[in-house]
Amino acid sequence: MTAQPNGTRHHETSRLRGLMLVAGREIRVRGLAKSNIVSLIVTVLIVGVLAALPTILGGGDEGAEKIGLAGTNATAMESQLNAMGGFDITMYDTVGEAEKAVEDGTVDTAVADGKLYSEENPDQGLQTRLDSAWQAAAVQTNLHEAGLSDAEIAAALTPRSLETITLAEGATDSVTSYFTGLVISIIMFMMLMTPVQYIAMGVVEEKSSRIVEILLTSLKPWQLLGGKVIGLGVISLVNLVAMVAVGLGVSAATGVLSDLPPGTASAALSTIGWWLIALVLFGTLAGGVGSLVSRQEESGSVLTPLIMSLTLSYIGAIFTLNAPTSTFAQVLSIVPPFSAITMPTRMAITTVPTWEIVTAIGLLVLAAAGALALGSQLYKRSVLYTGSRLKLTEALRRAA
Template sequence: MSGSDVRMSAWGAVGLVAGREVSTRVRSKAFLATTGVTLLVLVAFTLVMKFLGGTGGADATVGFAGQTSVLEASLKATATSVGQEVETRAVADEARGREQVSDGDLDALLVGDGTSIQVVVKEELDAELRTALTVLAGNIELNQQIVDLGGDPGQVNQRVSQAAIDVRPIEAPRDFNGEQMVLGMVAGILIYMSLLINGQSVAQGVVEEKSSRVVELLLATIRPWQLMAGKVLGIGAVGLLQMGVIGGVGMGLAMAVGALTIEVSAAVGTVVWLVVWFLLGFVAYSLVFAALAALVSRQEDVGGVIMPPLLLVILGYVLGISILPGDPGNRLVEVLSMVPLFAPMLMPMRLAMGGVPAWQAGLAVVLVAALIPALVWLSGRVYRNAVMRSGAKVKLTDALRSA
């Protein structure tokens, strides 16, 4: 051999395959179309959330005529105590107030001398507003009884308002707000779709090369594990780019228009964890998809052979999306989010919602990271022993036994 003969390093071969996957897929119409459509949907969703948040306003608008103005502050406080937001508005007189109720500008109008609750509505009194007004009516009657007994209603109300219960929790409560809930669900959807689409792309790519005999040419110059690793890394890089663009644009837009009001640090933390869990989840599952896809030679057989691990991805997503919104501290989801099979779907949802102990997040990362080397060895063995065998489906046990 001449002195100019240069052999490609192992990771140089992996990089070459990965680069080919990136350049091919980034320029593909499918990548551009899915990214564009997803961005449009995300922008529309953000604007709708902003519109709904900006137009929600108060739960009810109540007008006060004449002497009932003395009840304005009391009604606001009472409504807040029963979980309702009431907007109050003074009207010139009862006749004008009735016109506004009839026109729909007011949900209710308080009339009378302020010593009792008399309310004018167009048709029916809202149930939640009825609750607030009933409580207020009870307070007015209580104050009157205190006066009749020679007491001071102001002093009694002050003492009552200062009365409190002493809560002593065994564990510190976890704080979950609505925006964190939405963020967690979006994180779960992004991870799920990325694993689903890009993971299956790995499997389909393996079968495509195997059925077209391209793999025979490639394996004449590089080793099977290098081809598999390069394909996984290349498609993973494309998926990461796509998710980064979608997640970055979506988060930036949501914060710019005010649909999300969480701190920037919390938003950045969510994006970082999203990237970490995409990489861990994609590498782990794609290694399995690539190995299983090597067992078959036809595209129509891909779905069946990768269905078992695909069901784990779907199950993790369904558990998270169905349980966490109503019960963020659910023990089952908490435990499963640290199990490597489900962690890539469940842990990013929990982290986006907040309240996850640092040790749980760290343990989940360590367990998945520790599983990956074992998957590299196992998947590499199956891939090496099956990818060159065309025709009938190769049994998994045969692929594991072959030398």
């Protein structure tokens, strides 16, 4: 009575072993290839630069104006300039020392007792900032002389900032969130395009070399296709995790991560889940349509619909960056296969209602299941066929 379950278990183990053998072969051949390693390094560098771009564009303390201060309001003005930022301040005991520092080139500009010293006419923007700081410092000094405490002076000189209220729900014009969405859309597009092409090219290569006929003597068609998708999926997953880790790491190191809208980090991590579902959808279809042809030069024609749908998904995600709350963006982020790239991009830049996310996931999973059934049938019925390109309808009518 126990022999049958053991035999069934052995059969299941054997089928799984065949699947993993094919997957392992793909990982060794494709994953360790020089082209993949170089591509990963270049892409990770691009992601790192994009993640740091808001900080780069925002500038820093480099090129700070060298300012000399002296006179009665020097201390008060120093606090004003420090609050503004972007100044390298030097304090002098006398007005003469400050003026001489300008002549010697030690500082670019000096302010002392209501006078601004400069070798040449100062930049208008700089002069405006210095004048504003001087006026605030003079008010601070006058308030102090009037008997107000430091706390009262600080309260008087620190008016409440304007509160920003965004009327469009979830809308944002944050530069950092825009670049986060841009990085996610680029990563998704690249990490789907590459394995899709490799899967189709691998199927055609095995057909044209007749290796597939030898492999099918010991393996089932579903093991060959499944192992190929899993192997290339593992390679791409490693690449994707590396990119997400670098993107979040650079954002955290540059201080951008804390400035991002709430949920941005989780949206970036959820990209991996969206990618896995999309890989099943596009990957199995790529293997199926790849089996329709027998020569590499013909693979482009059968891959065109998949490449076009991926490209349109990416274009839709770029549109979403500029209008995340529009009706078109909402529809595009729910309907598969476009939702695979558009929804995670949209989630990174705006607040998406839970029902839209759940609906998008459900529809994408259903689409992936349908693609898995179609792709596996195409592969099973066409992989041993050699000759001119098979039409889709002809392949489905062939005996399995």
